[in-house]
Amino acid sequence: MAVQPWEDGVDLQLHGIGGYRTVGSTEDAARCLLELWPRDSGKAFMAAQRACLAALEGKATAAKARSAFIKAAEEADIHIRSHEDPRKVAMRNPAISQAWRKANRDAIDAVEKSVTKLKAERERFFRARRNSED
Incomplete structure (x- = not known):
């Protein structure tokens, strides 16, 4: 054996x-x-x-x-x-694929909103800093 x-x-x-x-x-x-x-x-x-x-x-x-x-x-x-890429697994099943795509879009939207908010905060900070230096 x-x-x-x-x-x-x-x-x-x-x-x-x-x-x-x-x-x-x-x-x-x-x-x-x-x-x-x-x-x-x-x-x-x-x-x-x-x-x-x-x-x-x-x-x-x-x-x-x-x-x-x-x-x-x-x-x-x-x-x-599973050691398989979850994206490949999700793509095999249309229902999971659609849910995965929606979750992915939602996550990307949330990140984009956060980045926009951070950029606005950064701009306000530097504007306030410039105004205090004048």
Whole structure:
């Protein structure tokens, strides 16, 4: 049984808010499913166990075990931290994309208003300074 590291680890929130654990191999995934999983039932959970065992026995690939492991995490409502650019993720879903664009526009508008206000304050300051020097 050879170690089967994954090209990309999977960061799971298993230990409360902010308590992430990176699962980086088929062996680690199998251990996680057996020892740390919040539920010991479900179709995806059982499929992930089978996929990990098959990969460890050389009958399946590590990529297949990783994919099954992710599906089991989704089934168990375990948060998976994404290393993907959130803008790319948002663009895949039109509803999220529109919400993201609106939030982005709102943030840009707020920054522009702040900059305008700061420029006006700066101008008043320098005007008052010039007047006091005269």
